[in-house]
Amino acid sequence: MEILAQYGDTIVILACIFGFFMAWGVGANDVANAMGTSVGSKALTLKQAIIIAIIFEFAGAYLAGGAVTATIRKGIIDPALLSGTPELLVFGMMAALLAAGTWLLIATHFGWPVSTTHSIVGAIVGFAAVGISADAVNWGKVSKIVASWVVSPVTAGVIAFFLFRSVQKLILDTEDPFKNAKKYIPYYIFMVGFIIAMVTFTKGLKHVGLDLSWGQSAAISVVIGFITMFIGIAMQKKVKPNPDADRDYHFSSVEKLFGILMMFTACAMAFAHGSNDVANAVGPLAAIVGVVAAGGEVVQKTAMPAWILLLGGGGIVLGLVTYGHKVIATVGNNITELTPSRGFAATLAAATTVVVASGTGLPISTTHTLVGAVLGVGIARGMAALNLRVVGTIFVSWVVTLPAGAGLAIMFFFMFKGMFG
Amino acid sequence: MVTNNPILQMFARSPFKPMQEHIAKAQECASELIPFFEAVNNSDWEEAEKVQRRIAVLEGEADAMKKDVRQHLPNSIFLPVPRTDLLELLRMQDKIANRAKDIAGLMLGRKMEIPAQIQTQMNDFVRGALSTSEQALVALNELDELLTSGFSGHEVDLVEKMIGELDDLEHHTDELQRNIRFELFQIEKDLPPIDAMFLYQIIYWIGDLADRAQQVGSRLQLLMAR
Numbered sequence: 001m002e003i004l005a006q007y008g009d010t011i012v013i014l015a016c017i018f019g020f021f022m023a024w025g026v027g028a029n030d031v032a033n034a035m036g037t038s039v040g041s042k043a044l045t046l047k048q049a050i051i052i053a054i055i056f057e058f059a060g061a062y063l064a065g066g067a068v069t070a071t072i073r074k075g076i077i078d079p080a081l082l083s084g085t086p087e088l089l090v091f092g093m094m095a096a097l098l099a100a101g102t103w104l105l106i107a108t109h110f111g112w113p114v115s116t117t118h119s120i121v122g123a124i125v126g127f128a129a130v131g132i133s134a135d136a137v138n139w140g141k142v143s144k145i146v147a148s149w150v151v152s153p154v155t156a157g158v159i160a161f162f163l164f165r166s167v168q169k170l171i172l173d174t175e176d177p178f179k180n181a182k183k184y185i186p187y188y189i190f191m192v193g194f195i196i197a198m199v200t201f202t203k204g205l206k207h208v209g210l211d212l213s214w215g216q217s218a219a220i221s222v223v224i225g226f227i228t229m230f231i232g233i234a235m236q237k238k239v240k241p242n243p244d245a246d247r248d249y250h251f252s253s254v255e256k257l258f259g260i261l262m263m264f265t266a267c268a269m270a271f272a273h274g275s276n277d278v279a280n281a282v283g284p285l286a287a288i289v290g291v292v293a294a295g296g297e298v299v300q301k302t303a304m305p306a307w308i309l310l311l312g313g314g315g316i317v318l319g320l321v322t323y324g325h326k327v328i329a330t331v332g333n334n335i336t337e338l339t340p341s342r343g344f345a346a347t348l349a350a351a352t353t354v355v356v357a358s359g360t361g362l363p364i365s366t367t368h369t370l371v372g373a374v375l376g377v378g379i380a381r382g383m384a385a386l387n388l389r390v391v392g393t394i395f396v397s398w399v400v401t402l403p404a405g406a407g408l409a410i411m412f413f414f415m416f417k418g419m420f421g
Numbered sequence: 422m423v424t425n426n427p428i429l430q431m432f433a434r435s436p437f438k439p440m441q442e443h444i445a446k447a448q449e450c451a452s453e454l455i456p457f458f459e460a461v462n463n464s465d466w467e468e469a470e471k472v473q474r475r476i477a478v479l480e481g482e483a484d485a486m487k488k489d490v491r492q493h494l495p496n497s498i499f500l501p502v503p504r505t506d507l508l509e510l511l512r513m514q515d516k517i518a519n520r521a522k523d524i525a526g527l528m529l530g531r532k533m534e535i536p537a538q539i540q541t542q543m544n545d546f547v548r549g550a551l552s553t554s555e556q557a558l559v560a561l562n563e564l565d566e567l568l569t570s571g572f573s574g575h576e577v578d579l580v581e582k583m584i585g586e587l588d589d590l591e592h593h594t595d596e597l598q599r600n601i602r603f604e605l606f607q608i609e610k611d612l613p614p615i616d617a618m619f620l621y622q623i624i625y626w627i628g629d630l631a632d633r634a635q636q637v638g639s640r641l642q643l644l645m646a647r
Contacts, residue, residue: 033426033428036429113430122472172570172571172574174574175574177575335428335429335432337433337435340433344431367426370428372432375431380571381572381573382501382571383499384435384436384437384568385436385494387497388496388498388499390431390496393427405639
């Protein structure tokens with residue numbers, strides 16, 4: 001207790017630095033997976049992708065990042081068990097941040113594909129189960145989270161499958177795909193705007209002073225859906241069929257129209273990614289700030305200060321600007337087999353899944369969800385060639401990351417305990 | 422992070438574009454038969470040898486492309502069409518180039534003259550066979566569009582029509598083959614017997630080239646059938 005009173009400020013500042021660094025890492029590395037498909041399909045230029053990512057990652061983090069942050073902060077560990085020893089929670093969360101950050105650095109150095117989400121969840125579960133007691137972990141919640149890691153890629157895959165099937169039926173397999181694309185794409189754009197708005201309005205925004213009922217949210221979301229739809233229609237008007245390009249490849253003008261749709265889904269993807277992944281960085285920070293601000297009490301009820309989400313959003317943007325743009329370029333340049341008609345189905349499915357998970361407070365991996373979505377398009381006979389070995393790689397990365405994050409967190413936890421305790 | 426990025430790993434190289442490039446190469450190889458027969462008709466064996474060498478080089482290139490496509494199609498690759506059907510189509514495409522090389526090789530090796538009485542028919546016959554393989558190329562050019570439409574719908578009807586034309590062209594080549602065999606039969610008594618035998622062989626091979634082009638069409642049809 002005295003430790004927190006004595007070193008409270010130092011601890012919060014340290015936690016802010018760690019949290020900001022993690023957010024930087026999310027911006028530098030993970031955003032590339034969310035945006036790479038849009039750049040790779042040539043729907044966006046690199047510059048457009050970065051601008052979209054900056055705006056929508058930040059908006060997602062700030063406006064819709066609250067629920068997942070709350071899960072990381074107080075959902076995995078039962079804070080009630082720690083009311084007598086709040087410093088353990090503080091040490092533990094510091095250790096978790098440091099462990100996840102270290103693990104990501106190691107993995108990046110060796111080129112292993114690991115998920116930020118899995119690192120941080122593994123780290124928190126690790127320090128709580130070993131450092132405190134197995135009862136401190138809310139196993140019900142943890143199993144829900146782990147289940148969501150399987151469910152989210154599958155869900156995204158199923159959505160992507162049906163989205164792409166609908167595109168085939170309505171547009172690609174018809175006699176005049178260009179005409180039908182102009183006719184039906186606005187509805188998809190409406191869907192993008194509506195879904196994102198709906199989840200955001202119903203699940204978040206209390207912290208920015210907006211408290212809307214379900215009906216109000218639905219009404220506003222429909223309006224936002226229509227606004228995005230009209231922007232899309234205006235952009236589509238400029239696209240004319242290009243007979244020269246179409247002679248060589250009949251769908252090139254049609255793909256131009258899908259490119260517009262993909263701009264919107266790219267925004268949705270960036271928003272969804274920001275809303276889910278910001279928590280990996282600032283969730284532990286929020287827990288620490290909560291304890292220290294309450295003068296060493298572990299309180300369940302306090303609302304999270306909005307500046308924490310701002311800090312996370314800012315870190316993501318800084319990561320993007322300083323390093324992330326290079327990774328986006330690399331990923332984008334190497335995905336050449338993806339055309340906008342497929343890319344949109346995959347990103348919209350992934351974005352929808354992720355944003356719903358964000359609203360429900362489930363920390364999931366955006367990358368794995370996107371992999372599931374692309375496989376869904378593949379099963380609908382939409383992809384030229386997919387490497388199925390990636391599924392195995394993902395599975396291995398889970399098996400390695402969870403214990404690695406946990407082990408490091410346990411180590412740091414006892415280190416902090418020894419240093420301060 | 423980038424090298425082992427799951428998103429990047431997931432996208433394997435598409436075999437469809439290389440397949441189209443392969444049949445274009447095979448057709449380029451086969452169409453050299455026209456200058457080859459011209460040289461043979463003029464008894465210009467120097468020129469014929471040059472053309473034969475070109476054919477051999479193009480056939481070798483097609484072969485290398487075929488191997489490259491195969492190499493990039495391991496079992497773990499997930500395709501919108503059965504992998505075995507795709508490889509079978511590739512094999513058929515490659516056989517067009519092989520046959521062209523056989524024809525030029527044998528004719529040059531034996532310095533086979535085409536009897537003046539059947540030269541015109543022979544030219545028509547060669548052109549007929551080559552227009553069949555040309556049509557196979559045209560149909561294969563739709564492969565990327567088929568891929569975009571997920572091997573279904575309107576695009577399939579379009580390709581079915583092309584394959585129908587391919588069949589017609591092959592039937593036409595069959596007729597030409599019957600005609601030229603009949604003409605050769607009329608004059609075979611005046612030819613050295615061995616020469617006549619090998620002429621029948623060449624006629625058979627030219628017909629076979631058209632046959633293989635038709636086979637390419639039917640394998641493509643198999644890809645679409647589901």
